Amino acid sequence: MTQKAPDTSAYQLSDQVGFNLRRANQRHVAIFARHVLDLTPTQFAALARLDEYGALSQNRLGRLTAMDSATIKGVVERLVAKDLVTSRADANDQRLRIVELTPAGQAAIARAKEQAIAARTETLAPISPEEVEQFEAILAKLVD
Amino acid sequence: MTQKAPDTSAYQLSDQVGFNLRRANQRHVAIFARHVLDLTPTQFAALARLDEYGALSQNRLGRLTAMDSATIKGVVERLVAKDLVTSRADANDQRLRIVELTPAGQAAIARAKEQAIAARTETLAPISPEEVEQFEAILAKLVD
DNA sequence: ACAAGACTGTTGGTATACAAACAAATGTTG
DNA sequence: CAACATTTGTTTGTATACCAACAGTCTTGT
Numbered sequence: 001m002t003q004k005a006p007d008t009s010a011y012q013l014s015d016q017v018g019f020n021l022r023r024a025n026q027r028h029v030a031i032f033a034r035h036v037l038d039l040t041p042t043q044f045a046a047l048a049r050l051d052e053y054g055a056l057s058q059n060r061l062g063r064l065t066a067m068d069s070a071t072i073k074g075v076v077e078r079l080v081a082k083d084l085v086t087s088r089a090d091a092n093d094q095r096l097r098i099v100e101l102t103p104a105g106q107a108a109i110a111r112a113k114e115q116a117i118a119a120r121t122e123t124l125a126p127i128s129p130e131e132v133e134q135f136e137a138i139l140a141k142l143v144d
Numbered sequence: 145m146t147q148k149a150p151d152t153s154a155y156q157l158s159d160q161v162g163f164n165l166r167r168a169n170q171r172h173v174a175i176f177a178r179h180v181l182d183l184t185p186t187q188f189a190a191l192a193r194l195d196e197y198g199a200l201s202q203n204r205l206g207r208l209t210a211m212d213s214a215t216i217k218g219v220v221e222r223l224v225a226k227d228l229v230t231s232r233a234d235a236n237d238q239r240l241r242i243v244e245l246t247p248a249g250q251a252a253i254a255r256a257k258e259q260a261i262a263a264r265t266e267t268l269a270p271i272s273p274e275e276v277e278q279f280e281a282i283l284a285k286l287v288d
Numbered sequence: 289a290c291a292a293g294a295c296t297g298t299t300g301g302t303a304t305a306c307a308a309a310c311a312a313a314t315g316t317t318g
Numbered sequence: 319c320a321a322c323a324t325t326t327g328t329t330t331g332t333a334t335a336c337c338a339a340c341a342g343t344c345t346t347g348t
Contacts, residue, residue: 012196017264017280018172018185023210023287025169026305028162033306041162042334059296066167069297071335078333095296095343120161126285134275135282136161141270143167170335177336186304203326213327215305222303239313239326 028123035119036112038082042067044116046075047084047101047109055100057090084108172267179263180256182226186211188260190219191228191245191253199244201234228252 032041039047045065050056053064062072076099079085084105090096101109124132176185183191189209194200197208206216220243223229228249234240245253268276 016260017267017283018176018260019189019210020280020283020287021165021169021172022185024283025165026210027287028165029305032162040333041166045163057296066163066170067334068336070299070337071333073298074333074335093296093344097297116160116162123161123286126288127282131278131282131285134278136164138271138275138279138282139161139164139168141275142267143164143171144270173335184303201326211304212306214307214329215303217328218303218305237314237326241327 028119031122032116032119035122036115039108039112042071042075043079043084044109044112046072046079046099047105047112050085050099050101051106051109055098057096058087058099059096061099079105172263175266176260176263179266180259183252183256186215186219187223187228188253188256190216190223190243191249191256194229194243194245195250195253199242201240202231202243203240205243223249 029041032044036044042065046061046067049061049064056064058072058076059069061076062069065072065075067075076085076087076097080087082104083102085099085101087097087099090098124135127135173185176188180188186209190205190211193205193208200208202216202220203213205220206213209216209219211219220229220231220241223243224231226248227246229243229245231241231243234242268279271279
């Protein structure tokens, strides 16, 4: 161990909320991937919203899943390729592309929900139930 | 408003910790970008670690900033292009590439630290000081 | 009705993020 | 010392994530 020790009196990156927020998210994504084998968190989010709301325009789906139009486009593209959703033009408004779950998509989201809950449980395992409540309440305030 | 309302009795994506964790991180990155104009959060993290520890091998820098070897490579590449760090082979261990702050890099991180603190403040503005403490303590437990 | 403005989706560019496969260099162990 | 294992860094491929610019389409104000 000839490594130089950090100057503990100074600014510490490890204490920065942003850094730990990023790491917490990384950890959750990794746990999620182990539990939900065939869907990324964002793909899961898109399917979950379509399950909640029914058919949605691509941009509205993006807003409901916190993705901008460029990002949701790629996500929908890959879900179409997996045959989990369909994408068609809207008859009334030529600007819109309507995205909807396929039967395979409905089956996939039903299965994935339980796996996502298991992922959530593992992610939150290091903290107490009280802390889970606090954490969820604070996160809700931070994202509006 | 002819939108179908979601089925509120069922699984709600908005309640999922993972989803809000991702959104909180997105929000922080956006705030950070407004305060720290010339550095991304990951570039800032790399510079901050080099400032704390001095010269580091590329992989060790990656571990200290929570980036895998493929990711840190690109980050270092862009920092070299901006002339904020140098990258050279280690004399003793031919496998290592030693990354070190340039004078411009030292100036940049000194300036960016204050801006990063301002970003942190804005990110945490929606919650009380007590909640900030709770939040930081819980995040620390979640990232080990 | 029609010009101005707003909205939707696409494209191109940049920047994480991680898995898998790989070569080169170094360490370890019998 | 020689076989094996580990570590480091690179490359390729896939998947977010967001900005800026753009063309169509729809809505609004007058």
